[in-house]
Amino acid sequence: MNINLSQNKNLKLFKLISEVAQNNDQTVYIVGGYVRDLLLKRNSPTDIDFVTESDGMELARNAAAHIDPKIKVSVFKNYGTAMFHYKGLDLEFVGARKESYAEHSRNPSVSKGSLEDDQKRRDFTINALAISLNQENFGELIDPFEGVLDLKNKIIRTPLQPSQTYSDDPLRMMRAIRFAATLHFKIEENSLQAIKNEAARISIISQERIMVEFNKIMLSEKPSKGLKLLEETGLMQYIMPELTALKGIEEVEGQTHKDNFWHTLEVVDNISKHTENLWLRWAALLHDVGKAPTKKFVEGSGWTFHGHEFLGSKMVKSIFYRLKMPLGNNMKYVQKLVKLSSRPIALIDEDTSDAALRRLLFDSGEDLEDLFTLCKADITTKNSAKQAKYKRNFEEVALKIKEVEEKDHVRNFQPPISGEEIMEMFGLEPSREIGILKEKVKEAILEGEIANDKEEAREFVINEGKELGLILV
Structure with missing residues (x-):
């Protein structure tokens, strides 16, 4: 089978590499993912792997020098590979090789081999496909394991x-x-x-x-x-045994709970329809992770998972640490959304106070929209009427929060009076009292006792300072 490369956007590059290989008595083939995706008519990947039955590092140096002498070639002698960047492409060259593995290591023992040997060591038939760039059979598809048939049959x-x-x-x-x-x-x-x-x-x-x-x-x-x-x-x-621990349904006194593992997978699929944010998808994956250790049957009430959001948010850090995942802002973002994942549904009641809405605004900050995306994805009931009702409820809560935010400006809250200003008011150095007063101002605003306003906050601080025995200067 021959692949027509005449319309390929990288044809000129392939011709150059073919010429370099020919001039140095080397063979050269494109292998792996680029060939697979070309046949699948997917967007071409930006990395292209080339195999030669001689020295891959030498071919890389010669190709780079021929294309542009200024190109820097990175050589990895331990692996017998070399690569360089060219016009947004990552081009990697390797000598065809055989591999053998020790029982307790994935690092192979490598020896020189043929193209066939190299194709045998590939992971899957669809990744073992090769296209010849040799001048005598340029464009020929080499498919020893019927990878094309596997592509067709998926x-x-x-x-x-x-x-x-x-x-x-x-x-x-x-x-x-x-x-x-x-x-x-x-x-x-x-x-x-x-x-x-x-x-x-x-x-x-x-x-x-x-x-x-x-x-x-x-x-x-x-x-x-x-x-x-x-x-x-x-x-x-x-x-992730924490996820598999969510599997299963228990029954006591005729009462059951849903299988939280399969529910979690539904939530991840639901949220994936609305976002490509990896960490928001992770929040969906871990939003119920605290349910396994908090599951309890209570006489007269049935199954409960009290505090699962709080415990789940603590588990996020240990999971990220064990999996060698980033422990910075991405982890904190996932922790926050897991911890807050049940809060919006508790605000659906018509009697919900503005203080509760302000607290959710304060706690979620700039991630409020993501939190609501997660909450809506958490609706997995198959009853269309219930599903519509739950979504309407969340929309009503979102509207309430918008009204409170327009009035009180609590999102991304910054205290209307700073610690430095409080120190100046009372002639104090940094001290425990300053922290106490700042916290009291925040709580008063969130509870609606005072407006999010500098003058009201100043008056409040003066009165609270007197209670602490502080004297205005």
């Missing part, structure tokens, strides 16, 4: 025995699920069984590498497809 299959493929490099189990989720493919039955059998070996992979694949699943169009596969294969138990 199948994820390994070139060699799946158990060996996944045991050699367990990260491939995550990649299989990621490709199934992002490409809407099905994992071939033997391959799926092999993942189940080898799931425990994921423990030899670094958390950072695992989470790169996990987050690609989270960013897919329908994350539940990948998340279900992680659960079905047993991988989720090794990655």
